Amino acid sequence: MVYDDGQPPRRVVITGLGTVTSIGLGAPAFLAGLRTGRSGVKPITTFDTTGFAHANGCEVADFDPREWIHRIDTTELGRATQFSVAAAGMAVADAGLTPQELGERRVLVSVGTTDAESGDLDGLARTQLDEGPERWAPGVVRRAQAGRLSSAVVRELGLVDVEALTIPTACAAGNYAIGSGFDAIRSGEVEAALCGGADAVCRKTFAGFYRLGTIAPEVCQPFDKDRKGILTGEGAGVLLLESLESARARGARIYAEVLGYGLNCDAHHPVAPDQDSLARCMEVAHRNAGVKAEDVDFISAHGTGTRANDVTEAGAIRQVFDTPPPTISIKSMIGHSMGAASALAAAACALAITEDFIPPTVNHRETDPECALDCVPNEARAARLDVVQNNALAFAGNNAVLILGRVREAA
Amino acid sequence: MSPLVISAWSATSPFGVGADPFRAGLEAGRSAVEPVDRETHPGPFEQAALVPEFTAARYVGKKGTRTMDRVTALAVTTVGGLVKDLTDELAAHPEQTGLVLGTGSGSVQSIMDFTRDSLVGERPYHVDPARFPNTVMNRAAGQGAIWHRIKGPNTTVAGGTLTGLLALSYAVRLLRGGHCGRVLCGAAEEYSTQRAWLEWHGRAEEERDTPLGEGSAVFLVESAEAAEAAGRTALAAIGAVRFRACAEPEGAATARRTLADCVRGALDAAGVGPENVRAVLPLAGGGPLATQEAAAVRDALGEARPRWTRLRDLVGDTSAAATSLQLAAALAESGDRGLAPGEAALITGVDRDGMVGCAVLTGAGARR
Numbered sequence: 207m208v209y210d211d212g213q214p215p216r217r218v219v220i221t222g223l224g225t226v227t228s229i230g231l232g233a234p235a236f237l238a239g240l241r242t243g244r245s246g247v248k249p250i251t252t253f254d255t256t257g258f259a260h261a262n263g264c265e266v267a268d269f270d271p272r273e274w275i276h277r278i279d280t281t282e283l284g285r286a287t288q289f290s291v292a293a294a295g296m297a298v299a300d301a302g303l304t305p306q307e308l309g310e311r312r313v314l315v316s317v318g319t320t321d322a323e324s325g326d327l328d329g330l331a332r333t334q335l336d337e338g339p340e341r342w343a344p345g346v347v348r349r350a351q352a353g354r355l356s357s358a359v360v361r362e363l364g365l366v367d368v369e370a371l372t373i374p375t376a377c378a379a380g381n382y383a384i385g386s387g388f389d390a391i392r393s394g395e396v397e398a399a400l401c402g403g404a405d406a407v408c409r410k411t412f413a414g415f416y417r418l419g420t421i422a423p424e425v426c427q428p429f430d431k432d433r434k435g436i437l438t439g440e441g442a443g444v445l446l447l448e449s450l451e452s453a454r455a456r457g458a459r460i461y462a463e464v465l466g467y468g469l470n471c472d473a474h475h476p477v478a479p480d481q482d483s484l485a486r487c488m489e490v491a492h493r494n495a496g497v498k499a500e501d502v503d504f505i506s507a508h509g510t511g512t513r514a515n516d517v518t519e520a521g522a523i524r525q526v527f528d529t530p531p532p533t534i535s536i537k538s539m540i541g542h543s544m545g546a547a548s549a550l551a552a553a554a555c556a557l558a559i560t561e562d563f564i565p566p567t568v569n570h571r572e573t574d575p576e577c578a579l580d581c582v583p584n585e586a587r588a589a590r591l592d593v594v595q596n597n598a599l600a601f602a603g604n605n606a607v608l609i610l611g612r613v614r615e616a617a
Numbered sequence: 618m619s620p621l622v623i624s625a626w627s628a629t630s631p632f633g634v635g636a637d638p639f640r641a642g643l644e645a646g647r648s649a650v651e652p653v654d655r656e657t658h659p660g661p662f663e664q665a666a667l668v669p670e671f672t673a674a675r676y677v678g679k680k681g682t683r684t685m686d687r688v689t690a691l692a693v694t695t696v697g698g699l700v701k702d703l704t705d706e707l708a709a710h711p712e713q714t715g716l717v718l719g720t721g722s723g724s725v726q727s728i729m730d731f732t733r734d735s736l737v738g739e740r741p742y743h744v745d746p747a748r749f750p751n752t753v754m755n756r757a758a759g760q761g762a763i764w765h766r767i768k769g770p771n772t773t774v775a776g777g778t779l780t781g782l783l784a785l786s787y788a789v790r791l792l793r794g795g796h797c798g799r800v801l802c803g804a805a806e807e808y809s810t811q812r813a814w815l816e817w818h819g820r821a822e823e824e825r826d827t828p829l830g831e832g833s834a835v836f837l838v839e840s841a842e843a844a845e846a847a848g849r850t851a852l853a854a855i856g857a858v859r860f861r862a863c864a865e866p867e868g869a870a871t872a873r874r875t876l877a878d879c880v881r882g883a884l885d886a887a888g889v890g891p892e893n894v895r896a897v898l899p900l901a902g903g904g905p906l907a908t909q910e911a912a913a914v915r916d917a918l919g920e921a922r923p924r925w926t927r928l929r930d931l932v933g934d935t936s937a938a939a940t941s942l943q944l945a946a947a948l949a950e951s952g953d954r955g956l957a958p959g960e961a962a963l964i965t966g967v968d969r970d971g972m973v974g975c976a977v978l979t980g981a982g983a984r985r
Contacts, residue, residue, distance in 0.1 A: 348818075
């Protein structure tokens with residue numbers, strides 16, 4: 207393939223990571239959590255949980271937005287946007303760039319989400335019941351829009367030559383956002399991309415999943431025969447992407463290369479996943495990335511811990527892989543952080559490649575024979591990884607599979 | 618790769634369902650703003666531009682639409698207006714068609730109704746599980762795919778009033794990246810009481826009274842080569858889609874300089890001189906930002922004297938659907954054969970959050 211400017215596709219690498227999670231703020235803390243199998247689960251405090259028989263979640267504790275956000279008044283930002291902006295700032299610093307240096311480049315900011323600021327909409331719904339919609343606070347109304355998740359990153363960093371794109375493709379949105387960043391750098395359209403996902407725990411989504419019977423009472427146990435469902439979580443993961451050439455020219459540390467990605471849509475059921483369609487999405491991703499199934503050293507699964515997801519996903523993996531590689535779910539540690547989930551999982555994959563280990567699936571007692579995967583139970587495993595696969599599924603049958611790899615010298 | 622073109626479009630607007638009523642309303646310069654029925658639509662506005670007599674049951678069908686919300690029905694209907702010409706392609710290779718749909722924040726009505734049920738019910742989980750997917754922002758795109766069997770990439774895009782331009786930019790990137798052969802791309806916005814209140818509180822004082830509109834526009838984007846192979850007329854080539862950020866988003870004065878730079882960059886990238894721009898379709902949002910927007914376009918175009926179409930005067934503030942409907946208006950104005958060679962149309966937008974954007978459509982060249 208040759209692009210319009212006559213150049214072959216650029217190779218795309220990850221040089222900065224920003225992570226806001228229930229097991230630690232910043233890439234070093236997140237890495238330590240992944241290595242030791244830390245769990246972020248605790249009782250939910252974001253909203254009043256009275257009336258729910260159980261309400262554990264994976265909230266981000268000890269997050270003071272003013273520690274991370276300096277230009278914007280943090281009250282102008284909803285909680286998910288605060289996470290997004292904080293993670294973007296971390297990613298820029300982690301890449302060894304200043305906002306000014308980034309501001310001299312053409313940039314794409316793409317942030318995925320499931321609920322954006324639905325937490326603020328919950329609050330407005332409460333006010334509407336108690337006092338009427340006339341009493342809403344304009345500042346809360348203005349910040350309660352999905353577009354803010356990316357435009358606030360632009361404002362905080364003072365970027366100018368930039369596109370601010372929010373991708374609300376639900377629980378696969380992080381991979382979508384990273385994919386769009388990959389395409390934009392590969393074609394030479396932009397010089398850097400800040401891409402990932404962000405979400406905050408909210409009543410609306412907890413109540414919905416609870417009603418569907420998919421909220422686990424205590425912990426999240428992907429692929430375990432006694433798994434009881436998801437735990438809603440929150441946070442943000444943002445990756446700084448640039449071309450390999452640009453990273454080398456400035457002597458940047460390179461975590462991993464983005465090899466490619468695949469998207470497809472089941473176009474079948476609004477909430478139930480489709481095994482054949484997911485298997486096809488993995489094949490599309492392999493083709494786009496120029497890898498074969500047998501090259502993949504481990505899979506970071508969507509792995510929500512529900513009956514429907516885990517059996518369908520394991521089935522799709524076995525359909526594509528003669529011998530499935532180790533397949534883990536970091537949701538066992540950080541819960542389901544919705545739009546942030548696949549972005550944080552991609553950050554985990556990048557760290558795994560750099561640090562030579564596979565993160566564990568914690569809370570694991572006995573693997574469900576229907577899943578029959580090596581989920582690296584409870585303890586991280588040392589491994590040299592060349593190619594890793596990051597799965598994401600969403601309501602509406604939206605599948606997104608991202609492929610990362612160790613940077614090799616030869617092009 | 619051959620240039621990317623728009624080879625078909627469809628619109629659901631306050632002028633009615635389909636491209637024809639949209640074109641007719643635009644030509645007549647008729648305002649679709651009317652007094653709202655205060656019983657059905659309590660809220661801060663007395664006037665609005667609604668899609669006339671639009672319901673899911675009427676336009677999507679009675680079966681399977683009991684819980685379908687309005688924005689989803691608008692999107693499914695508009696996409697339906699395009700897929701009728703793609704039946705064979707969708708049947709043979711459903712995964713080769715993508716669907717990219719812009720939204721504000723999904724259906725805020727669906728989201729907030731669901732929370733209300735959780736707050737007022739006997740138990741906080743006494744909510745309707747069938748309506749839970751409506752509260753997730755990719756619902757309209759997902760239902761569009763299910764309804765019309767579209768199995769390629771399915772993406773939801775958001776970015777305030779620039780949403781339609783962002784959807785187009787995303788679609789271009791998807792096609793250039795080789796992820797599918799054609800993309801149906803656009804945006805949808807519904808009128809609802811919750812949206813009306815949110816807009817009312819979110820706006821600056823001087824914009825308060827602009828009536829809300831609703832609607833959806835969707836485009837078929839593919840390579841010129843693919844359009845020709847399928848026997849479709851390339852109505853316009855996508856010259857460029859560009860964005861910039863104001864250094865000081867609060868000061869409207871910077872919007873003028875920022876958008877002027879953005880337009881110059883887009884014209885350059887499209888290889889179009891200011892004199893080629895025959896039509897300008899601004900967001901024209903009202904208040905100081907609209908004045909800055911108009912000034913920026915004049916700064917960038919210099920002596921050129923294009924035709925200006927302010928769609929918002931006719932169909933109200935359509936929020937996330939606005940820039941998609943402006944794109945549709947540019948195509949509607951250019952007739953069945955599309956933009957003539959050497960002719961360009963400029964679509965612009967300025968968002969309250971400090972982002973600006975524009976698209977340059979050009980004559981696709983070869984005429985058949």
